[in-house]
Amino acid sequence: MNLLFVADPLEAFKVYKDTTFSMMREAQRRGHRIAACEPRDLAWRSGGKVQARVREIHLTGDADTWFTQTAIGTRALPEFDAVLMRKDPPFDSEYFYATHLLEQAEREGTRVFNSPRALRDHPEKLAIMEFPQFLSPTLVTRDPDEVRRFHAEHQDVILKPLDGMGGMGIFRVRADGMNLGAIVETLNGGGATTLMAQRFVPxxxxxxxxxxxxAGQPVPFSLARIPQGSEVRGNLAAGGKGVAQPLTARDREIAQALGPVLASRGLLLVGLDVIGDCLTEINVTSPTCFQEITQQTGFDVPAMFVDALEAACAAVTR
Structure with missing residues (x-):
């Protein structure tokens, strides 16, 4: 297959842990051709097809100079067998516009993973609200008074912005309510910005x-991101320690309930965040942790993914 990865700049990849890199490596190992571009390289001229200025690359196996550029030029996206949207958050206006260009490419016959429409329809924090049976009590609101009532009811809560990533902007407010007003003002902007409140899960x-x-099926191991010291956030970007472990019965129950539903909407790869027995986030933009799970357990996550990618593309061509 001829694959195009829409991603962050290649020069910024941390290849020892980067999931997109692990996808590329497995795809190349199987003989597939690899190209890459950034969202800013996408273009659509009236009367023509969506195209991109792409870099065709070859992975070297060297940790420092990990790729060589074999060609560069403008290509129409339907020339590729699959386009993988792997741009990291934030999901800002430019990301939004990129999904529209990629959706047009789909209309022109391009296979895009994850589906651009599904990326727009599943904001990573809000998407959990469709599945209340798996949640800790959760509130989404602009109203500071609603947040105060939620805190009074549940006493120990987490407050966070809807557009945060890597644990940014997450606050815990205990029963004493210390700094609740200031935190709400910071996140809420005087009622201008919607936030999420959740009962704290110990x-x-x-x-x-x-x-x-x-492709609707859970990887049999999760990566538990464990907070360190006095930190309440387990995100690896916030200093959490990643420990791979077998799925619990509850993990599997959540994954098996959500997996087929999300896959049917065009989400080939999803990262569910689970604390205790509670679903806290549905990651669809560029889910990570392939390398950590593979290295610690021996289960080949990139191989499972490329198997699914090949099957999805073959299903179209049959």
Whole structure:
């Protein structure tokens, strides 16, 4: 296959842990051709097809100079067998516009993973609200008074912005309500910005688990991101320690309930975040943790993903 990865700049990849890199490596190992571009390289001229200025690359196996550029030029996206949208958050206006260009490419016959429409329809924090049976009590609102009432009811809560990533902007407010007003003002902007409040789940001390679901099927191991020291956030970007472990019965129940639903909407790869028995986030933009799980357990997550990618593309061509 001829694959195009829409991603962050290649020069910024941390290849020892980067999931997109692990996808590329497995795809090349199987003989597939690899090209890459950034969202800013996408273009659509009236009367023509969506195209991109792409870099055709070859992975070298060297940790420092990890790729060589074999060609560069403008290509129409339907020339590729699959386009993988792997741009990291934030999901800002430019990301939004990129999904529209990629959706047009789909209309022209391009296979895009994850589906651009599904990326727009599943904001990573809000998407959980469709599945209340798996949630800790959760509130989404602009109203500071609603947040105060929620805190009064549940006493120990987490407050966070809807557009945060890597644990940014997450606050815990205990029963004493210390700094509740200031935190709400910071996140809420005087009623201008919607935020999320959730009842605190004490099992965070055992880790914020990333459960990967590929083509509707769960990877049999999660990566528990365990907070360190006095930190309440388990995110690896916030200093959490990643420990791979087998899925619990509850992890599997959540993954098996959500997996087929999300896959049917065009989400080939999803990262479910689970604390204790509670679903806290549905990651669809560029889910990670392939390398950590593979290295610690021996289960080949990139191979499972490329298997699913090949099957999805073959299903179209039959």
């Amino acid at each position: 099992e965070i001390v055992q880790g914020d688990k990333r459960v990967l679901v590929i």
